[in-house]
Amino acid sequence: MRAARMYGRRDLRVVDLPELGSPPPGWVRLRVEACGICGTDLEVYLNAPRSDEPPLSAADGPLTMGHEPAGVVVETGPDVDLQVGQRVAVEGHLFCDTCFWCRRGDYALCATLRSTGQGADGGLAEEMLVPARICLPYADTLAPEHAALAEPTSVACRAVRRARLEPGSTVVVVGGGSIGLLLSQVARLRGAGQVVVVEPVKRRRELATCLGADLAVAPEDAGQALADLTEGVGADVAFEAGGRPETVRRALEWTRKGGRTVLLGVTNGTLELDLLSFLLSEKELVASLSHTYDVDFPEAVRLLETGQVQVEPLISDRISLDQVVTHGFEALLAEPDAHLKVVVLPNGPVEPARAADLEATG
Ligand SMILES: [Zn+2]
Ligand SMILES: [Zn+2]
Numbered sequence: 001m002r003a004a005r006m007y008g009r010r011d012l013r014v015v016d017l018p019e020l021g022s023p024p025p026g027w028v029r030l031r032v033e034a035c036g037i038c039g040t041d042l043e044v045y046l047n048a049p050r051s052d053e054p055p056l057s058a059a060d061g062p063l064t065m066g067h068e069p070a071g072v073v074v075e076t077g078p079d080v081d082l083q084v085g086q087r088v089a090v091e092g093h094l095f096c097d098t099c100f101w102c103r104r105g106d107y108a109l110c111a112t113l114r115s116t117g118q119g120a121d122g123g124l125a126e127e128m129l130v131p132a133r134i135c136l137p138y139a140d141t142l143a144p145e146h147a148a149l150a151e152p153t154s155v156a157c158r159a160v161r162r163a164r165l166e167p168g169s170t171v172v173v174v175g176g177g178s179i180g181l182l183l184s185q186v187a188r189l190r191g192a193g194q195v196v197v198v199e200p201v202k203r204r205r206e207l208a209t210c211l212g213a214d215l216a217v218a219p220e221d222a223g224q225a226l227a228d229l230t231e232g233v234g235a236d237v238a239f240e241a242g243g244r245p246e247t248v249r250r251a252l253e254w255t256r257k258g259g260r261t262v263l264l265g266v267t268n269g270t271l272e273l274d275l276l277s278f279l280l281s282e283k284e285l286v287a288s289l290s291h292t293y294d295v296d297f298p299e300a301v302r303l304l305e306t307g308q309v310q311v312e313p314l315i316s317d318r319i320s321l322d323q324v325v326t327h328g329f330e331a332l333l334a335e336p337d338a339h340l341k342v343v344v345l346p347n348g349p350v351e352p353a354r355a356a357d358l359e360a361t362g
Contacts (some may be wrong), residue, residue, distance in 0.1 A: 007064050064125050070152075092134060094113070163187075165191055180242075238252070263285065
């Protein structure tokens with residue numbers, strides 16, 4: 001079996017592995033049809049500790065990357081309800097289900113959390129083993145490449161939930177990458193009145209308005225545009241999806257007094273906060289971490305199945321597993337603005353009937 005394995009910082013290799021064998025109780029073996037690459041993967045690729053150090057290491061050393069897979073069940077372990085041949089999207093969290101946070105349903109905060117592609121083998125492989133519980137069957141009308149975007153869509157669903165969006169709210173999304181473009185769609189579906197996307201790359205701004213944003217502006221124009229839209233008070237909710245301290249600062253700045261700033265971009269940086277003005281503005285700063293298998297993920301899959309969230313326009317590249325380094329990770333690093341969502345097809349292109357579907361919806 002072929003898999004893209006991380007051996008250390010910026011050292012990803014497509015290698016032959018022994019066959020995976022039968023899944024244990026409660027698990028299934030999937031043939032991976034599609035797996036997205038996202039910003040978090042790039043963070044791991046660039047900044048992960050050596051492969052023999054936690055949290056990257058799988059039990060046996062090098063780690064198969066990929067946390068946005070969709071696949072077909074090819075074998076089920078005991079005590080599994082899924083059927084062989086069923087198509088599923090994979091949520092990805094391997095949580096203990098017994099700790100304080102799991103008992104509250106906050107699975108992403110699990111004391112011993114690992115995820116596919118981060119701490120456990122992921123989906124950039126021809127096949128993978130995964131707990132059945134985090135595999136969600138999806139309708140045959142949804143293409144596997146689109147199902148692979150259930151994971152980032154569920155990130156957006158959670159962030160919108162964390163924002164406690166009120167109907168008619170003015171929302172600003174800082175960062176028009178895949179997550180930002182999904183967020184702007186989900187926020188609109190969940191009642192946002194005005195949606196403004198702030199993004200430096202012109203092509204992404206055009207895409208944002210195609211996907212339903214009311215306004216897409218460059219960062220230097222955003223302050224004025226928001227002031228014009230909101231009688232000078234700022235957005236009810238700002239989502240930070242840029243993943244840099246600077247974009248966090250701007251998101252806070254563009255949030256109105258008494259409004260909410262939701263952080264979901266991944267960054268290692270730090271931010272200085274003027275505590276007096278923060279207090280006087282009574283803003284809320286809320287973090288939103290990934291998703292849950294039982295709430296956010298099913299919501300995302302339904303939004304994709306029903307076509308309420310459009311993902312085909314976000315897919316910039318479809319590549320083979322062998323191209324994962326050159327046309328995937330390194331291409332995204334070399335020319336981040338030239339790509340959006342790169343989807344890897346580890347078992348080759350999807351079958352023709354589905355390709356026809358894609359053209360019809362694309
Ligand atoms: Zn992701
Ligand atoms: Zn737990």
